[in-house]
Amino acid sequence: MDLTAQRMTAAPESGAGTEAKPRLGDRIDAWLPKIVLAPTFVCALVFIYGYILWTAVLSLTPSRMLPKYEFAGLAQFEALFANERWWLALKNLALFGGTFVLVCLAVGLLLAILLDQKIRGEGLIRSIYLYPMALSFIVTGTAWKWILNPELGIERLLHDGGFENARFDWLIDPEMAIYTVVVAAVWQSSGFVMALFLAGLRGIDDSIIKAAQVDGASMPTIYRRIIIPSLRPVFFSSFMILTHIAVKSFDLVMALTNGGPGFSSDVPATFMYSFAFTRNQIGLGAASAMMMLMIVVAVIVPFMYSELRRPRHG
């Protein structure tokens, strides 16, 4: 964060120090930075903003297998919200996103605090917590699909451990399938949140803590009253990243449950893929994509706004 606080004092307008008669080369030099940045700028304009607009246009047309540019009003959105599968996807996103974000924040914070107690072998432990982040969600999904296998996975382990009647079949239970996605997603992402919190903890000024100790405050009080509140910016960035992962989550669901059993673990991302690319309902797919964008905006913008309005410390 402090990197951005540093501002370049002078913004050189162009190739400075060439006051002598301007030559063609100098003029090109003066334009060079802009020319160099132009392709990226054009890319962002076309492939981000232009495409969002394009998707928005598609969502207002009756397109099915091929784009058909006729105005259909909000018919696709009406169809979307009349679709039970879409509501189920939204409900799953809320269940999955809510649990995933909360558990990740809690686990990440707890692990970071534990690791911050001058632990021997901290480096090794940290690497172990973080390696899942290097894996593809498809690999994670494949691994957990096997671990959660209703016959041979954890259930068998429980049986062998003496719990003869134990049942653990979330993968094939329509009510619970979405929570298998939570289990796997937390396994993959919580180490990352830990790393963020740990970096935050290391950034706290020791003298404040020492002063509180001298005043006789106990460690739990210090954590509750001083340390955790000062981690606010870390909560902020973790929340944004986790929400983002949750809304985008597609690969993990595809690999773990493929939206099943039935459509019971569908999320908006799998819904969008299925309608736009396998069921040839381009208009409806575009409408669902626009809704996903709006969900991200609706969650992140107010949060960002309230956070950026707060006076910055340090």
Next chain:
Amino acid sequence: MAEMTSTRNTGQLVGRTIVYGLLVLVCFYYLMPLFVMVTTSLKSLDEIRAGNLLSLPQDPNLDAWGKAWSSACTGVQCEGLAGFFWNSVSFVVPAVLMSTLIGAVNGYVLTMWRFRGSDLLFGLLMIGCFIPFQVVLLPMARTLGAMGIANSTTGLVFVHVVYGLAFTTLFFRNYYVTIPDELVKAAKIDGAGFWLIFRRIILPLSAPIIVVSIIWQFTQVWNDFLFGVVFSSGDRQPITVALNNLVNTSTGVKEYNVDMAAAIIAALPTLFVYVVAGKYFVRGLTAGAVKG
């Protein structure tokens, strides 16, 4: 007094034991899936059916690995993951190098050659980190088709470069902001031009951030599934898509050992990078997290 310190020490000892105990327990939790993957991949199918998840392989063998690499079915064809592995390599390498290079130059302009509107430009680009990619899939599919690079290596390189630029630019910009201004200013007064300063002053200072960017992009692009499954098909697909097909191919007996071997094969390149350069990987993660 002595008694007090001794109870305090006991208390501390108990506390530390609990802390270490918890930390080690959590280590087992994170390592368990990897352990299960590796042991399952070394077992025979009979042994898998008879034993349980955590049992060690009685007669470890690499049969499942061989099958996953060269003869497992990924849909209609049964040629293993080998071809798809090289597919991934063929688009990941150019995509990573190009996005890193362009990101470096962008970061250089955005810090050392700022002009009116360059901050706004950076802000516009950063929003690219936030959008759910579903919102660009349909137009991109049409564009790639129109350009004639749908279902090709070129198409995937293009997509990954375009949507990776926001992150690489962010990395380099945030890194270059910390380079003292005077360095570049002095060079400008001496009459050094744009590219000369970049090559002679900036690039030699950039090694750590180049590593961060390459590792980050490599992990992202290698692990991508969404672009792969939408923009490629058949034998042009990346390894993540092939792995998913392999696991979900429903013909014949479910071979869990082959599934696990295949998953490890797909994970090996990024795991290797993590083991070798974990420090930089973490730095990339946190740099990506702290949006400029």
